Amino acid sequence: MLIELLTDRYPGMRQWLTQRLSAVVMALYTVLFVLLIALYQPTNYAEWHDFFSPWWWRLATLLSWVCLMMHAWLGVRDVLKDYIFNVTVRSYLQLLVELVLIIDLTWMAFILVEMK
């Protein structure tokens, strides 16, 4: 089914679909985030800390962050494919983007783990 389309048998569809699916996850998370903020209205550090303390909420945040990173990775890859035609330069730039995104994701994971 959908997961079949994410395999390497469908190189074009995989990228396109991953971008759409990650966008859906981020959209759902954003709606939930706005609703919960409206409900709890955290104003200071302690309240923000409590806001992110439930494990399921931290897990949802991490999941949406993974989706954001994948979405950004694919988007930037698209832009690089369109504008950078030298394969070596493009590979280095892609690697740089991947490094930044992995550092960002790791940082986010540390923050969420430390919040409990």
Added chain:
Amino acid sequence: MKFSIYRYNPDTDKKPYMQDYDIALEDSDQMLLDALVRIKQVDETLSLRKSCREGVCGSDAMNINGKNGLACITKLSDLDEPVVLRPMPGLPVIRDLVVDMTQFFDHYNSIKPYLENNDPPPETERLQSPEDRAKLDGLYECILCGACTTSCPSFWWNPDKFVGPAGLMQAYRFIADSRDQAEEERLENLEDPYRLYRCHNIMNCTDVCPKKLNPNAAIAAIKDLKIERAKEHKDAQPKTGKKIFGIKVL
């Protein structure tokens, strides 16, 4: 009426330039092509393609005041002066407003723009139900003028790899045809990351199409169909050895 027209003759000009014309039009000159024919009467060196002069052959597609269109169905009264005319962007210029459309037609040919049906031909024609025939509306009318493809930034970026809106719409025209039997092969033919998926829904194609067609919708329909077919064929696919971003999952 004032015109500023792109001129370039590779035999004599080092680089392209814009030439101004101020032409007295007559009452019978209603369309841009009429004015261009009038200009050719005073300057026969101006080159352009034209044929049917009624928006059917697609020969006189050009960039008119920054937007691609057909000169023969563009009303002079709708144009701001000076009317700036350039060849369609993204293709090599042969001379003046004439571009080399080899790349465009290579992409068109790559989608196999003909019915593939292995059944023996019937005595008369291959029949379609009215519903199946209706699926081709909005697709078959394309005249291959190239206005959409040459206004597409994805085509400008990857002209050798991205099929472009005109080619993709024709691909869907045959995929949607109930008489065609090569749907699987046609979808597979577009699976490469560049051929179909360079489309970023910029919508220039739909904006400029002189026949008011919607190539973007056809491209979206191809993507939807790929998902539909994957759902239908879920049991038919081999289940082992599948990788998602390098991780073995199935």
